[in-house]
Amino acid sequence: MGKIVIDPITRIEGHLKIEATVEGGVVKEAKSSGMLWRGIELILKNRDPLDAQRITQRICGVCPTAHSTASTLNLDSAFGVDDKIPDNGRIIRNLIFGSNFLQSHILHFYHLTALDFVDVTAVAGYSGKDPHLMQVKKFIDGGALAPFVPRYEGDYRLPKQVNIDATRHYVEALNMRTLAHELLAIFGGHMPHNMSMMPGGVTENVSIDKIASFRWKLEKLRHFIDNIYIPDVLAVAGVYSDYFSIGGGCGNFLTYGVFDMDSQPDLTKRKRLFPNGLTSVKDGLKPDALDPSKITEQVKHSWYSSGTDLHPSKGETKPDLKKEGAYSWLKSPRYDGKVYEVGPLARQVNAYIRGVEPTKTIIDSVLKKFNAGPSALVSVLGRHAARAIEAKIVADEMAKWVLQLKPGEPVFAEYKVPESSEGMGITDAPRGALGHWIRIKNHKIDNYQAIVPTTWNGGPRDDSGQPGPFEQALEGTKVKDEKNPFELVRIVRSFDPCLACAIHVINPKGTELNRFILN
Numbered sequence: 001m002g003k004i005v006i007d008p009i010t011r012i013e014g015h016l017k018i019e020a021t022v023e024g025g026v027v028k029e030a031k032s033s034g035m036l037w038r039g040i041e042l043i044l045k046n047r048d049p050l051d052a053q054r055i056t057q058r059i060c061g062v063c064p065t066a067h068s069t070a071s072t073l074n075l076d077s078a079f080g081v082d083d084k085i086p087d088n089g090r091i092i093r094n095l096i097f098g099s100n101f102l103q104s105h106i107l108h109f110y111h112l113t114a115l116d117f118v119d120v121t122a123v124a125g126y127s128g129k130d131p132h133l134m135q136v137k138k139f140i141d142g143g144a145l146a147p148f149v150p151r152y153e154g155d156y157r158l159p160k161q162v163n164i165d166a167t168r169h170y171v172e173a174l175n176m177r178t179l180a181h182e183l184l185a186i187f188g189g190h191m192p193h194n195m196s197m198m199p200g201g202v203t204e205n206v207s208i209d210k211i212a213s214f215r216w217k218l219e220k221l222r223h224f225i226d227n228i229y230i231p232d233v234l235a236v237a238g239v240y241s242d243y244f245s246i247g248g249g250c251g252n253f254l255t256y257g258v259f260d261m262d263s264q265p266d267l268t269k270r271k272r273l274f275p276n277g278l279t280s281v282k283d284g285l286k287p288d289a290l291d292p293s294k295i296t297e298q299v300k301h302s303w304y305s306s307g308t309d310l311h312p313s314k315g316e317t318k319p320d321l322k323k324e325g326a327y328s329w330l331k332s333p334r335y336d337g338k339v340y341e342v343g344p345l346a347r348q349v350n351a352y353i354r355g356v357e358p359t360k361t362i363i364d365s366v367l368k369k370f371n372a373g374p375s376a377l378v379s380v381l382g383r384h385a386a387r388a389i390e391a392k393i394v395a396d397e398m399a400k401w402v403l404q405l406k407p408g409e410p411v412f413a414e415y416k417v418p419e420s421s422e423g424m425g426i427t428d429a430p431r432g433a434l435g436h437w438i439r440i441k442n443h444k445i446d447n448y449q450a451i452v453p454t455t456w457n458g459g460p461r462d463d464s465g466q467p468g469p470f471e472q473a474l475e476g477t478k479v480k481d482e483k484n485p486f487e488l489v490r491i492v493r494s495f496d497p498c499l500a501c502a503i504h505v506i507n508p509k510g511t512e513l514n515r516f517i518l519n
Ligand code: NFE
Pocket: 013, 059, 060, 061, 062, 063, 066, 067, 429, 430, 431, 432, 434, 452, 453, 454, 455, 497, 498, 499, 500, 501
């Protein structure tokens, strides 16, 4: 019996440690530890409720737009304007958030996970004139291979030309992400912290110029997604098809849904491009309705002395680094006491089983191409495919939404900050279900809680010992070479973890809590 410790896992956002106990070449037990603390809830206490919209965007540099969306929905509901958002405001919010989704999904495939499958050293002998490849070759010829190495060796299988093409796309994807940021800035102001989303709608007016500029930039992104991103994912899937049966995990999926299609005040009934819901492989992927009152966070194995199994509206944040048996700064979110995976796969599986188009048709065609049934989706490659399919659907819908904007019509509804109130903002972020909860007293924030996607996916064992989704996806995995555990990092990265929400490495007295060694 041996132990593999990967600390930190690179090419993700934030600091995650994975410990895997291996017996006979198979992972018997896995532990996922979030090694940084996110104290944003404490920072928000006693502040003006409107600060939540600004401060929660600082939770993370990758998905600030997700937090601006969740906090805005949260304040909409606490201020009682959730049924008054004008169509222009609703659509602009979707365009801002959609731009961030596209940036995020392209980032994940090319700059975080592709290097698990694509061998950039194929460019070493390159003698052509493609400027993107020449850029990469310069790194390789100069012997300075970072960020392409260090890496785990022993399982690079793509044909040389596919490696070269994908390496060119790696560089091109950087330009596409810039373009997605520019797209967001048209109505959002700028990245990373958009200024436009506000309770009641947005602050940016509609003009023909903005519509035309948005459409023009979006077309280039759509071209990249259709002709480069999706074909690259399919090329990887064709060669690494064993990853359709590796890293499945808990098989329970939860989504709050995302991209508002109306302003129905009950967020569980609001029509969304991707609907909310739950489903489970164990129950034959039957659709189940979402009831947010069943969400709790358990803390038995987390460095908190807070009460356990509390609903987030009553959530507590009391850090306790000395807690016996704890191994993570993440809590363990549960729905009705059960473990759920969140993210693009959860959204697309939920949409698929409900027959939502175009998800249903696209997934059917991908499954047919690989001669596979829906169970193949519950895997490493299923997560990558779901993310790419989702990028296409979101980009195509954005092209329609921007043409529904009406210049000259209102973009926001007036609101007043109430003396006391409660709110809930649930949406899906690129990485999955994201919820913000607020309690207002004396016009100030009395309590604020956020449960982010990676807390769902990367949380530790819960009060009854059930491992979290990362842990379940790792357990049972065969490891060919314990010195190069590429299976394990491929599994974890397929979830697109973001621990960046946890931003504190020192305690208030300035004492170091942990030291990370990169190798
Ligand atoms: Ni920090 Fe995020 C997304 C949110 S994930 S990137 O997507 O919310 O934990």
